Amino acid sequence: MRHAAAAAVPLATTVAMLYARLAASLTGPGPRRLAALLPAMALLPVLPLALPYYSYRGFSAFVFVWLGEFKLLLLSFGHGPLHPALRPLPFVFTAALPVKLVDAAAAAAGASASRPPPAAPAATFKFVVSSAIKVGAMAAIVRVLHAKEEMHRYAAFSLNAVFMYCFLDVVLPALGAAGVALGMEMEPQFDRPYLSASLRDFWGRRWNLVASAVLRAAVYDPVRARSGDPEAGVLAAFLVSGLMHEVVILYLTSRAPTGRVTAFFALHGACVCAERLVAHRLQP
Numbered sequence: 001m002r003h004a005a006a007a008a009v010p011l012a013t014t015v016a017m018l019y020a021r022l023a024a025s026l027t028g029p030g031p032r033r034l035a036a037l038l039p040a041m042a043l044l045p046v047l048p049l050a051l052p053y054y055s056y057r058g059f060s061a062f063v064f065v066w067l068g069e070f071k072l073l074l075l076s077f078g079h080g081p082l083h084p085a086l087r088p089l090p091f092v093f094t095a096a097l098p099v100k101l102v103d104a105a106a107a108a109a110g111a112s113a114s115r116p117p118p119a120a121p122a123a124t125f126k127f128v129v130s131s132a133i134k135v136g137a138m139a140a141i142v143r144v145l146h147a148k149e150e151m152h153r154y155a156a157f158s159l160n161a162v163f164m165y166c167f168l169d170v171v172l173p174a175l176g177a178a179g180v181a182l183g184m185e186m187e188p189q190f191d192r193p194y195l196s197a198s199l200r201d202f203w204g205r206r207w208n209l210v211a212s213a214v215l216r217a218a219v220y221d222p223v224r225a226r227s228g229d230p231e232a233g234v235l236a237a238f239l240v241s242g243l244m245h246e247v248v249i250l251y252l253t254s255r256a257p258t259g260r261v262t263a264f265f266a267l268h269g270a271c272v273c274a275e276r277l278v279a280h281r282l283q284p
Contacts, residue, residue, distance in 0.1 A: 016044070020037055028078075029077050141160075169189075215241055
């Protein structure tokens with residue numbers, strides 16, 4: 001029974017996003033469109049609960065409850081990455097998965113009628129090899145973590161962080177590759193975060209770029225526009241990111257949030273602001 005309910009999740013997601021596209025095409029940006037999108041937005045938090053395993057629930061909460069809700073909220077006020085003029089397949093694919101079109105506006109206007117150029121064999125080979133290495137690393141980490149009771153907690157935490165990066169950097173690019181195979185041109189989700197030169201570089205330009213783009217459009221830009229202070233936008237974006245991570249952990253563990261994750265992201269937001277101020281002071 002539980003597996004049957006899980007099998008209905010993709011169908012329910014597709015129907016909800018097709019409804020959202022129809023509702024957005026029939027209403028202009030603003031409160032009326034937001035009201036029209038509320039049924040789809042109300043469904044998204046329920047979908048992860050239909051999945052039988054907590055690990056699936058955690059990832060689907062990230063996809064539906066965080067990214068999906070924010071994408072529909074942005075759509076309701078006429079902001080990307082979704083646009084009602086997108087064809088049904090790109091709209092549903094972009095709305096329901098953690099991916100982003102390279103140029104959603106051009107795709108909505110029909111300027112990208114031709115298929116994107118296929119990936120070069122060297123790039124495909126590099127992706128396959130990189131994914132194989134990361135899968136091997138994940139398998140090794142799982143094996144090592146069987147004895148995590150004997151490890152220092154920071155060592156176990158570090159291994160979990162590496163596992164998370166490997167998992168995301170395999171699954172998310174694979175989804176992007178599926179979009180390319182279906183004729184869409186997708187933006188990359190990661191850009192070698194291990195080469196980051198600063199926290200600003202890590203969070204803003206290299207790590208989970210789809211989530212960064214959504215937070216920038218939904219939180220940073222409005223707060224900065226209203227306050228006139230970029231630091232306020234940064235702090236707000238990190239605070240919201242922390243809160244959404246707490247939501248994902250709630251789905252993953254079914255335990256009440258502790259606030260530690262929010263505090264972690266709030267601290268990183270403050271550090272990013274401090275980096276920015278120091279960089280400005282050091283400029284000649």
